[in-house]
Amino acid sequence: MELDRTKLLAARYRAASDRPYLATAMYALSIVVSENVPTMGVDKNWRCYVSPAFVARTPVEQLAGVWMHEVAHLLRDHHGRASRVPTRDHHRVNVAQDCEINDDLITDGVPLPAFRVVPGDFGRSAGRLFEEYLPHIPPTKGDHDCGSGAHGHAAPWETQEGPAVSPVEADAIRRQTAEAMRAHHKAGGTLPRGWQRWAGQLLEPVVDWRVVLAGAVREAVVWASGAMDYTYRRPSRRAKAMPGVVLPSLRRPLPRVAIVIDTSGSMGEAELATALSEVTGVLREVGIRGDRVTVLACDADVHTVARVTRTADIELAGGGGTDMRVGIQAALTAPDRPQVVIVLTDGHTPWPEETPSCRVIAGLVGDTPPEPPAWIEAVRIRPSLPDSSAG
Structure with missing residues (x-):
């Protein structure tokens, strides 16, 4: 034919x-x-x-x-x-x-x-x-x-x-x-x-998001730790040159970190758990743990922000959207104000119009998350392929 x-x-x-x-x-x-x-x-x-x-x-x-x-x-x-x-x-x-x-x-x-x-x-x-x-x-x-x-x-x-x-x-x-x-x-x-x-x-360059996220968290912590201050708890070594005068020494405090988590129904539980594990692991490596880390979970109704003491307590709510501005604002108005805020979200959220006076890192979970504002350091957390072995 x-x-x-x-x-x-x-x-x-x-x-x-x-x-x-x-x-x-x-x-x-x-x-x-x-x-x-x-x-x-x-x-x-x-x-x-x-x-x-x-x-x-x-x-x-x-x-x-x-x-x-x-x-x-x-x-x-x-x-x-x-x-x-x-x-x-x-x-x-x-x-x-x-x-x-x-x-x-x-x-x-x-x-x-x-x-x-x-x-x-x-x-x-x-x-x-x-x-x-x-x-x-x-x-x-x-x-x-x-x-x-x-x-x-x-x-x-x-x-x-x-x-x-x-x-x-x-x-x-x-x-x-x-x-x-x-x-x-x-x-x-x-x-x-x-x-x-x-x-x-x-x-986009194929880079392991874990490496990028870890680097971003470490760099932000080092930046925040650069805010040195004077303390009288440990006298300065220069005081020996001035008998009778107590001089303060400089200290480099450990920064406080807030992790704000999007718990709306659009988030993938496996990817979110992986991202959170990576963040907390990096913070432990640089010596930030315990009461210096606060985890805040924004629920699907976008009205409530709950403080979570253990990552195991985080629950993903079903349905609805979320507004990460609520979580960021709650973190910044807390008595223990953080110097670094890490947001884990799928990106489908409004962001603050003004740049906060702290470092903000967004871990964007999913395939095609929307771009956040330029002042936010964004790391794309793509879901990994499952084992594709076949019998």
């Missing part, structure tokens, strides 16, 4: 017009006609293999969705990530990858063929990475194959025909696409959370 190239290119044009941030990537794909590929697939070199029969029987709007699906495998570096999962069943990997892509496309209102798979087919919730879906995908019959551009294994229908995109060029395309997505989102356009997460992780 001869390929209806006009229909295929019309579908790509529609996809690029509907989702312009994907246009550069989709037009970087070279087309290879193959009667052996079941539908459409991609290899690691950005060749798109197309079945003429599939094009003939598929409506243009669904073909546009397939274009978006296939290029998503390459943009998200699925073949590179697949090499790091402990399973040889690349068909299962492919199904898990399709779940990662399709939930975004469907949420975005993109029509897809009826044979598409989604996380709900396996009892899983949307918005996860394929590494998280993989343990829940049963063995397949081996007929699910988007090509080496997805799972990393060369499919029988792959050839060396057509132009290839080098790894360096592919990285440039990914970065350009991520920048286009970010510009689209900032301009008020809609963007699925999966694409938001991908673009954010690509454009």
